[in-house]
Amino acid sequence: MKKLPAQPVSGLMDGLEVLRELTISASPVSCKHISEKLGFELTRVNRILKTLDYMGLACRGPSRRYLPGPGIHVLAIQSMIGSGLLKRALPVLEELRKYKLTIALGVLWRDSVSYLYHNDLSRFNAYDAIGRLAVHPAGASSIGIALLSELEDSEIRQIYEGQEIAQPIGSLESLFKEIYKSRENGFSSIMNAKGNLSLAVKLGNPAYAGIALSGIASDEDITKYIKILNESVDKIGAVK
Amino acid sequence: MKKLPAQPVSGLMDGLEVLRELTISASPVSCKHISEKLGFELTRVNRILKTLDYMGLACRGPSRRYLPGPGIHVLAIQSMIGSGLLKRALPVLEELRKYKLTIALGVLWRDSVSYLYHNDLSRFNAYDAIGRLAVHPAGASSIGIALLSELEDSEIRQIYEGQEIAQPIGSLESLFKEIYKSRENGFSSIMNAKGNLSLAVKLGNPAYAGIALSGIASDEDITKYIKILNESVDKIGAVK
DNA sequence: TCTTTTAATTGCTATAATAGCAATATGAAA
DNA sequence: TTTCATATTGCTATTATAGCAATTAAAAGA
Secondary structure, eight states: OOOOOSSOOHHHHHHHHHHHHHHTOSSOBOHHHHHHHHTOOHHHHHHHHHHHHHHTSEEEOGGGOEEEOTHHHHHHHHHHHHHOHHHHHHHHHHHGGGGOSEEEEEEEETTEEEEEEEEGGGOSOHHHHHHOOEEEEGGGOHHHHHHHTTSOHHHHHHHTTTOOOOTTTOSHHHHHHHHHHHHHHSSEEEEOTTSEEEEEEEETTTTOEEEEEEEEETTSOHHHHHHHHHHHHHHHHHOO | OOOOOSSOOHHHHHHHHHHHHHHTOSSOBOHHHHHHHHTOOHHHHHHHHHHHHHHTSEEEOGGGOEEEOTHHHHHHHHHHHHHOHHHHHHHHHHHGGGGOSEEEEEEEETTEEEEEEEEGGGOSOHHHHHHTOEEEEGGGOHHHHHHHTTSOHHHHHHHTTTOOOOTTTOSHHHHHHHHHHHHHHSSEEEEOTTSEEEEEEEETTTTOEEEEEEEEETTSOHHHHHHHHHHHHHHHHHOO
């Protein structure tokens, strides 16, 4: 982890954390919820939300809860431009459709994975796969496990302090077991309720995203798919 | 414009402005450039950039200039999820391809328009149109003019203070002439070097984006296209 | 409809962060 | 190697902030 600068701008750090929580919440959220989720003092959360509201990045909805405001469209597009990941990754991910598996690209923030691309059994064209932007618990996602495995144990414990852990993992102990396996293997592997596997590898060093193939029969040789995923990582990384 | 809250978080406001400038810059930028562009004190810009660096949202490149860091991918995906605009707009924009015109969706920030979607003469499928994420001077864009027309004259003057104004507009006086026309018409109309028209309307109230059709022959009846654009706006607005 | 409960919002002020000047350090350019 | 331009940091007076508690505003319940 990078060293904290001598005079960090704490309003920027905390403010962005609050904004992120807004963006990945499926419904409007209360000051109280954010305060508890992020461990921030209630008044501070309120002041941040009112500042985001002023900037157009949040707005107060019914029941005095907050949701993203119209300014989020502007920030989203600007961030996508600055990121350039969509442009680089799309052709590579589209190429993976030939395997008829589910393809995903996602990122981790705290205990959640956000998907930029998710192509269920490769059935969709790119814009449907992109349009399936969604958030899932990190513990229930092979990408989530892969990316959590890059964090320090203490940081992981802090993230999950006071949080429930989603099925199928169910406990912090089980989560760590999966994380340790991922560290050892260099990829993560999760089996779903149907007995199929989801395999994920990390993108970037240090990792900022993960890509996954899932729907793999559990008796198949997974080394083939790990190789395919790692080649995709190399291609995405190489594209200008 | 919304009222400034009693205790705004100034680090969040200024910090996000700096981040935006990073995201839309085609190459790494210096502290000095950002200071002059945004009118911020140099040391403050440096502190903000160091904080963004710490957060992973910026990193220091060669020649001590800054560019977006790997964390921008995470913020980009989260913002896109919180925005939901891509999912809503894509089907509507794809429908417009039947007119064989150039289709665009973009947003305004300061003197720049950022395009989420830009489909040159409708030739591309969605993912190429999305992948053409780019930034252009607002004054050279029909979407830019349409969105600038929503701002107060004083705010526009402040944005362009000390900035050069891109061709074909060329001067602040010409820019205001186009803006006044857009306010009067309820849409903006720009003619390019080839004598074709670009028409844009605003999306959202207050507007947060614009959509445009361009490559229209200057002798065509534009009311047809204005109607089409306004219908598209209604469709995008209506989709959940 | 009225009362109670919950939580957002704001007043207030001691504390800590910050703004920003100027000095220093670091690369880039000559 | 020297010079120049700009990033970075030291320093401190000033201002913003943190956060408690009071007040206000909804939501929920009777």
